Amino acid sequence: MADSAIAFSAKPNFRSEAVGFLTDATLCIGCKACEVACKQWNDLPADNLGPMTGMSYDNTIALGAETWRHVAFIERTADESAIGSPVTWLMLSDVCKHCVNAACMEACPTGAIIRTEFDSVYIQPDICNGCGYCIPACPFGVPQLSAAGAAQKCTMCYDRLRGGLEPACAKACPTESIRFGFVEELYASGVARIAQLRERDVDARLYGDRMLGGTGAIGGLNALFVLNDAPETFNLPAAPDLPQRIVPRAFAATAAAALVLCAAAIAAMQERS
Amino acid sequence: MNERRHHAGDMSQSNRRRSAAPTSPASPYGLPVIRRAHWGWLVVVYFFLGGLSGLSAVVAALASLTRGSAASETVRAGRYLSLAALIPCPLLLILDLRKPARFLNMLRVIKLRSPMSLGVWGLILFSLVSGLGVARQAASDGFLGAGRLAAVTRRLPEQTLAIVTIPLGLFLAGYTGVLLAATAVPLWAKRGLLLGPLFLSSALSGSAAAIAAALAVRRPSHGEVTALARLERIATLAEAALLWGWLTRLGATAKPLMSGGTGRAVRHGAAGAGLALPLVLNATATITPAHWRRSLTLIASALTLLGGFLLRYAIVFGGNRSADDPAAAFALTRAEPRR
Ligand code: SF4
Ligand code: SF4
Numbered sequence: 140m141a142d143s144a145i146a147f148s149a150k151p152n153f154r155s156e157a158v159g160f161l162t163d164a165t166l167c168i169g170c171k172a173c174e175v176a177c178k179q180w181n182d183l184p185a186d187n188l189g190p191m192t193g194m195s196y197d198n199t200i201a202l203g204a205e206t207w208r209h210v211a212f213i214e215r216t217a218d219e220s221a222i223g224s225p226v227t228w229l230m231l232s233d234v235c236k237h238c239v240n241a242a243c244m245e246a247c248p249t250g251a252i253i254r255t256e257f258d259s260v261y262i263q264p265d266i267c268n269g270c271g272y273c274i275p276a277c278p279f280g281v282p283q284l285s286a287a288g289a290a291q292k293c294t295m296c297y298d299r300l301r302g303g304l305e306p307a308c309a310k311a312c313p314t315e316s317i318r319f320g321f322v323e324e325l326y327a328s329g330v331a332r333i334a335q336l337r338e339r340d341v342d343a344r345l346y347g348d349r350m351l352g353g354t355g356a357i358g359g360l361n362a363l364f365v366l367n368d369a370p371e372t373f374n375l376p377a378a379p380d381l382p383q384r385i386v387p388r389a390f391a392a393t394a395a396a397a398l399v400l401c402a403a404a405i406a407a408m409q410e411r412s
Numbered sequence: 413m414n415e416r417r418h419h420a421g422d423m424s425q426s427n428r429r430r431s432a433a434p435t436s437p438a439s440p441y442g443l444p445v446i447r448r449a450h451w452g453w454l455v456v457v458y459f460f461l462g463g464l465s466g467l468s469a470v471v472a473a474l475a476s477l478t479r480g481s482a483a484s485e486t487v488r489a490g491r492y493l494s495l496a497a498l499i500p501c502p503l504l505l506i507l508d509l510r511k512p513a514r515f516l517n518m519l520r521v522i523k524l525r526s527p528m529s530l531g532v533w534g535l536i537l538f539s540l541v542s543g544l545g546v547a548r549q550a551a552s553d554g555f556l557g558a559g560r561l562a563a564v565t566r567r568l569p570e571q572t573l574a575i576v577t578i579p580l581g582l583f584l585a586g587y588t589g590v591l592l593a594a595t596a597v598p599l600w601a602k603r604g605l606l607l608g609p610l611f612l613s614s615a616l617s618g619s620a621a622a623i624a625a626a627l628a629v630r631r632p633s634h635g636e637v638t639a640l641a642r643l644e645r646i647a648t649l650a651e652a653a654l655l656w657g658w659l660t661r662l663g664a665t666a667k668p669l670m671s672g673g674t675g676r677a678v679r680h681g682a683a684g685a686g687l688a689l690p691l692v693l694n695a696t697a698t699i700t701p702a703h704w705r706r707s708l709t710l711i712a713s714a715l716t717l718l719g720g721f722l723l724r725y726a727i728v729f730g731g732n733r734s735a736d737d738p739a740a741a742f743a744l745t746r747a748e749p750r751r
Pocket of ligand 2: 243246267269271272273
């Protein structure tokens with residue numbers, strides 16, 4: 140069963156020099172070493188933790204301007220209605236997907252968001268003028284405006300990559316739940332991992348892959364995920380698509396409406412006897 | 413950050429309330445899947461004034477091209493109104509940036525798939541062309557004196573300016589709908605093809621109403637006022653049809669426009685005050701004695717403009733509510749083709 144499912148999944152067109160992440164939910168122990176390593180290397184302020192959220196051990200809640208890795212804790216109970224029934228935990232370190240066709244980058248009116256030589260998606264902090272368009276454009280809710288006013292998100296540790304080092308999160312992860320490497324190789328090992336997990340009857344799937352309905356015009360993710368439940372359970376959209384796909388058609392529809400309205404306006408303003 | 417903590421508080425409470433009942437497996441703790449824009453009142457006002465400026469200029473240009481001097485009052489009022497609505501626009505856009513001093517970074521690039529990038533360039537081009545049109549109008553109205561400047565300005569090619577103004581004005585009023593459609597926000601993206609046409613028709617009804625009001629103050633029975641009333645009626649009917657079609661085709665995603673403050677803005681504001689009442693008032697105006705006509709036209713125009721403003725308020729703020737709703741986001745991103 141596992142084999143046939145994988146055979147149907149066409150391989151996305153990754154660029155050959157692309158590097159990225161493979162984040163495996165089945166290996167995550169929720170230690171948050173990635174969150175801390177990211178903050179330390181990128182000099183990001185600590186999250187202003189107030190009262191505990193009550194959402195399991197998740198007190199960072201979401202990716203944000205100063206939280207570029209976020210470890211989600213999801214508690215699954217066998218019987219929702221029974222108080223005190225045993226709980227199983229799902230844990231996943233979420234991150235910017237460094238989309239092959241990135242919605243944030245297409246939206247950005249200043250050209251602040253660029254694709255690097257590593258095929259990662261990078262926001263130039265000195266260019267961004269805080270228009271905020273990338274924030275609702277991202278299908279995964281990743282970038283946020285910082286208090287200083289610029290959009291911020293994971294840089295895939297661009298400075299470390301330039302220096303030949305792997306990103307801080309992957310370096311810190313003690314279980315290899317976060318792996319860094321060439322996306323083609325990560326994809327292959329992700330597919331192999333899915334097959335292995337399915338043999339053990341784990342409901343495993345590779346996120347960012349067409350098995351799940353794919354990523355539409357996004358064309359694949361450079362940050363792939365091994366999930367052991369439906370994507371929605373991890374707050375990930377099952378079949379995201381590139382919002383800018385609509386732009387040519389939406390302008391065409393608007394132009395058509397403009398023609399009709401102009402014709403109606405000319406007719407309405409003619410003299411009547 | 414504060415907002416996020418605040419939100420988390422809300423979510424944990426609702427989660428606690430629900431904890432005994434079976435919950436949907438989707439979206440743990442009901443957290444948003446995508447993130448809302450920071451856009452608020454500045455953007456609402458910009459959408460409103462940009463539409464008004466764009467289509468007032470278009471109405472003036474169409475009137476001058478097809479009616480010539482027979483519609484000179486419409487042309488004059490349309491051009492001055494367009495200028496008045498245009499002046500605050502760049503300011504509103506700049507103030508909405510979190511780093512206003514970097515506004516000029518918008519002019520580093522032109523990106524054909526970024527409606528915001530196109531919009532900034534469109535606004536600049538429109539300002540230049542319609543600015544020349546206003547200057548020419550001012551010269552023939554004698555506002556530029558009788559010197560060299562006025563003489564030169566009067567030689568500007570009126571027809572060419574009008575022809576170029578039309579597509580630029582339409583673009584300024586309609587691109588904002590495309591800008592919203594090209595996001596992951598369910599309310600804006602789901603039936604996004606209809607947003608540009610909806611904004612256009614609403615801008616047309618508002619512009620016709622505003623120009624009609626300007627003319628009616630002095631001569632409520634004038635033929636040009638009746639012509640503008642006809643135009644307003646047609647645009648209002650188109651807007652009503654588009655709004656109804658959009659809302660019904662949105663299905664459950666229309667929730668933010670059915671409830672709360674944004675819901676009231678749609679029902680009482682955009683539909684009630686902005687569409688239904690002006691249609692009735694303008695119809696009444698045609699059969700009432702002349703001395704009532706002015707008040708009826710003025711009230712109808714004010715209501716049309718108010719409705720157009722509240723429509724944009726509901727769409728912008730409703731979109732922000734929709735971005736917070738994980739169910740709406742998941743409904744948009746199921747494994748079927750989305751539009
Ligand atoms: S996940 Fe969002 S922020 Fe990251 S590259 Fe894709 S669109 Fe941009
Ligand atoms: S907020 Fe900054 S990075 Fe985001 S779209 Fe605007 S200019 Fe680009």
